[in-house]
Amino acid sequence: MLEPVVVKPIGVVRSSVKEPRRGGWESLESTIVVQDRWASALDGLEGFSHIFVIYWLHLISENLRETTTHVHPRGDHRIPLQGVFATRSPVRPNPIGLRVVALLERRGNVLRVRNLDAIDGTPVLDLKPYLFHDSYDGVPESTVPDWIQDTARGHSPPSSDERQRQES
């Protein structure tokens, strides 16, 4: 019933980062090289300070993503297992990456960006302007579960082992 969709990448990431890593993307500058045929479709994007990059995590094996339903977020075993859709894990049924990046410069078919968490050679599927206003992409009133808040503050919740010890 739900037929597979064929997506042709519109460009590729060029970055000094050649291997997957878990963090440290915030200050990284990289470029997105859009295919020549789509260069003019970028017209006007340079008016936005931030854009969404939608890309394909091409190194995640089909076997891994077809068989993984739960992960420990960020590989941290102190955080309880979560369904992959409740995480931003790259291992998911369709390894589609989504990141808000700062757009530093557009020159023809090349975008210079900061904060893109994708390695060199990553296929890019789509680019969209980021629209904070009117709760379109910016939803300040949104809430998250405790495990996110705890880890966002830089400390993980106690594991069940630690909790048992604390409670005993």
Place this chain on the structure above:
Amino acid sequence: MLEPVVVKPIGVVRSSVKEPRRGGWESLESTIVVQDRWASALDGLEGFSHIFVIYWLHLISENLRETTTHVHPRGDHRIPLQGVFATRSPVRPNPIGLRVVALLERRGNVLRVRNLDAIDGTPVLDLKPYLFHDSYDGVPESTVPDWIQDTARGHSPPSSDERQRQES
């Protein structure tokens, strides 16, 4: 060099809206029915108030999206033509939809959501938790071009015709 990517939808939208329309999604409630095999991959998603839905605009013809590089945003001819990547137009090389929705309820493999701008039968490619904090998905300092700000305030900028008249 950039090979096509095959994406298998993980679910489908069920909605009272059967035909494409331009707006009026904010208060609409619809459901996302995830394939049974991925139901457990939703575990924990119910802890988030808002999620990203990434979907495929299946009604956009390949011919239209292969030949369109510029559009008038929202079909408003008073707004100058923009490259499709500078807009959220459904007509784009890969018609991937991205929307932040309120997650009202999860029951097994079914999510009830509000504000999803996708019609009944739309294939869903991925679901992600929305993380406002730490400028991850929420970037209050982001800026947009004038034509967005003007139309966000509910009035369009003058067309070049009107501007000529005003200036003459």
